[in-house]
Amino acid sequence: MGTAVKKTISLPPDLAQEAEAMAQAEGITLSAVIQGALRQKRAARLQKEFQTIQGYWSRLAQQKGVLKEKDLDRILRQ
Numbered sequence: 001m002g003t004a005v006k007k008t009i010s011l012p013p014d015l016a017q018e019a020e021a022m023a024q025a026e027g028i029t030l031s032a033v034i035q036g037a038l039r040q041k042r043a044a045r046l047q048k049e050f051q052t053i054q055g056y057w058s059r060l061a062q063q064k065g066v067l068k069e070k071d072l073d074r075i076l077r078q
Helices: 013-026 030-063 069-077
Strands: none
Touching (some): 013 030
């Protein structure tokens, strides 16, 4: 991992207890639990952004009559 940046965070008591229990059950550090949660949140956010962009281009393609790959080839050759 290289270097790490230390941060102080505040958690409600129930969430802190659950995170500590997860760490103990999985045999990892509390820091690893938090890192994993942040990575999952980032992945979910990126997936949502991708779907938004994909939806935009999909709607645009439909408006242009691009429904299949051969339609795209036809338009690109024009």
